[in-house]
Amino acid sequence: MRVVIPGWPPCWLTTAQPTSLQEVRLTLNGEEAHVASSEDLQRLATLLSGYAVLCGSAAIPSGGCIMSDVDAGHLRAFIERIEKLEEEKKAISDDIKDVYGEAKATGYDVKVMRKVVSARRQDRDKRREEEEILDLYLNALGMA
Numbered sequence: 001m002r003v004v005i006p007g008w009p010p011c012w013l014t015t016a017q018p019t020s021l022q023e024v025r026l027t028l029n030g031e032e033a034h035v036a037s038s039e040d041l042q043r044l045a046t047l048l049s050g051y052a053v054l055c056g057s058a059a060i061p062s063g064g065c066i067m068s069d070v071d072a073g074h075l076r077a078f079i080e081r082i083e084k085l086e087e088e089k090k091a092i093s094d095d096i097k098d099v100y101g102e103a104k105a106t107g108y109d110v111k112v113m114r115k116v117v118s119a120r121r122q123d124r125d126k127r128r129e130e131e132e133i134l135d136l137y138l139n140a141l142g143m144a
Contacts, residue, residue, distance in 0.1 A: 104110045119127055138144040 100110045100113065103113060122130075135144060
């Protein structure tokens with residue numbers, strides 16, 4: 001796994017839980033190197049203490065980041081697809097807002113219409129159950 005530690009060059013980590021200088025092995029540019037001082041060991045141990053290794057991948061700690069080889073073209077394609085979908089989502093949201101505006105201009109109560117749209121999305125039985133509970137609560141408070 002490639003490790004980027006602030007102030008250090010990118011390196012490949014071969015020992016996951018360093019406890020002494022002898023146990024730390026870093027590979028820099030294909031050559032094995034040792035951590036030079038106990039200060040460096042402490043920085044590395046602090047950085048690595050936050051990792052949760054799951055299925056060979058590691059979580060990102062607050063003091064640095066785990067990186068692997070990134071296919072920039074593939075990443076860019078994902079980002080561009082997400083950006084396009086976000087634009088489409090905004091356009092649809094604007095269209096929905098316009099429809100509610102038209103309904104309001106026609107005299108409909110938009111607040112109630114939003115409730116109707118929400119209710120239509122729900123399962124019929126679930127909606128009836130919620131309505132019955134609402135009625136029960138309103139009756140209990142003398143509001144029905």
